[in-house]
Amino acid sequence: MRRIERLNPLAVLAAAAIGVAIGLVVQFALSSRGNPPLVPPLSLPATLVLISAILLGFGIRLRRNVAKRAGAVNPFHAVRLLAAARAGQLVGAALGGFGGGLALSLLGRSVPAPTATWLPMVLALAGGVVLVAAAMIAERLCRVPPGESGGEEAGPEGEPGPADQAAYRQR
Template sequence: MRKLDRMNPLTSIAAAAMGMAIGLLVQFYLSGRGHAPFVPPLSLPVTLVFIAAVLLGFGIRLRHNVSKRTRAVNPFHAVRLLATARAGQIVGGLLGGFGGGLVLSLLGRSVPAPVASWLPMLLVFGGGLTLVICAMITERLCRVPPGDDKGEETDPETGPEPADQAAFRKP
């Protein structure tokens, strides 16, 4: 089987660039029509941070169970957590970039926007960034430690194999 490495950080950066472009286009469309700028609800950044915390909590619990061998680890749960962490990186980049694009569109105005307009946009940017960082940490926590292979050697260049390839071999 082929080893899978960590997700390329350029994927998150590309998602953030696309989100920023979408945020700018939304604001330019609304200002061209004479409407007020789009202000995201405060529940969006709260939800992003909540998802990041839950994802990180599951990653820490998985790492604890693997390293301490307290309980048997279901390999399918580990693979699902890895897939969720990778999806979190993309979604966090996209929504964080969207919030950044919304804020960026307000910077070019001659009259500064009120705090009630730009603060939720800035919070969405921060929530997306938090989700990306927590998802990257969780993806790192889903890797099997080097000593768990029982006779098989790990490649020194790539490090321990990812959870989706190791399937947490039984002792």
């Protein structure tokens, strides 16, 4: 069995950087035309937090089923949750970065923006951070605990698992 690696943190940072860049470009394009800044709806951070709660709920449910049934869990459910957790990390980073880019463009103005303008941007950034954190936790909950994988996976930090150590001692 192949060991499943965590999502590369550089991919999450790249998604956040792309989100920031898009947010900045959108705001600069709007301001160059004399339009008001784009203010994301308050439903965006609320939706990001709701998705975070759903991911955590499914992750905790999966972990409890693994502990209760000693590993007898539908692997397709675990893989789907893993895919959703990885997608949540990327989407949370991109949308949080977008909100951060929108807010970042307001810092260079000579007249400060009203709270009704910058607060939804900061909330979108915070919602993205919450989604990334929840998705990382859900991804961690999808991992097979040591000793339940049949000895084919490595232990923590790439160390050999118990079955691998026993096979080494027999040589």
